[in-house]
Amino acid sequence: MAKKKRIVIALGGNALGNTLPEQMAAVKITARAIVDLIEEGCEVVVAHGNGPQVGMVNNAMLALTHEDPQQPNTPLSVCVAMSQAYIGYDLQNALREELLNRNIDNIPVATMITQVRVDEDDPAFENPSKPIGRFLSKEQADSMAEKYDYIMKEDSGRGYRRVVASPRPQEIIEIGTIRTMVESGDLVIACGGGGIPVTRQGNHLKGASAVIDKDFASSLLARELDADFLIILTAVEKVAVNFGKPEVKWLDHITVDEAKQYMTEGHFAPGSMLPKVQAAVEFAESKPGRQALITLLEKAKDGIQGTTGTRISQA
């Protein structure tokens, strides 16, 4: 029997929605796209983002602290852990249900609470860049900045959001357990929200005040699991050069060298498409034969069949 293609999927914001009811509805559509790939004969590992959710949890915990002075402030690392469990809970149940609806009853689904080590000297700690939470108006953003000392930035013409540090993932602490689960045929959700950021202090793992980019964490996960494909599912069907301009060109396939050239020319927006292309390049250049694909959630199956999306490979 031919070896199954191993795929790590990175789920973007539109796969999860922004509110509790939105997430409940979105994960059903997401589960269909993922189970389509399983029916295609692929072995799938799922990672996901958490920008809106970790902002929501953080605000809720902040409100608690204001109500009850006995409650100390909740560190961002704990908020990431809470968002991982909350999203994992919804996603895991939606996947389980979709598998059963298609009479697939031999694939257990599990969410792995995952910690990801970052470097405490990562310059990202000095330059917060990762948008989290809701989009706000300028007035709301100014008020949050004054009240809570948050750093607020405009996010791609969509409004203002809080930004936090986003260091590069260095090591997935639970990778051994994740590998064992994947090898035994489980459908694993791991590295949610980019993983809980920690630094190593001897035997102690200390939570770091950051949110890791899920595209970079997914790329590391895919390399560590020796995956064949990294699929980044987002809100566009293809990556473009001259995005948003009349001379826009949608890309079907680019080599690692072409991707690097386009990055140098500034074709991909920092904080949105740039980390995806960087993560795709890191994966594709790590070993001959590895490919990355960036496409729409609903097009995952077409993408893996080679009929859409932007494919990034060494040659």
Ligand SMILES: Nc1ncnc2c1ncn2[C@@H]1O[C@H](COP(=O)(O)OP(=O)(O)O)[C@@H](O)[C@H]1O
């Ligand atoms: N060169 C580009 N090609 C395609 N999309 C781009 C490009 N530059 C910026 N984008 C924007 O990047 C967005 C995807 O990034 P983002 O919203 O951060 O994704 P996600 O939440 O799915 O991780 C697209 O919806 C698109 O608006």
Ligand SMILES: NC(=O)OP(=O)(O)O
């Ligand atoms: N952690 C992370 O990258 O989240 P988003 O994908 O929601 O930005």
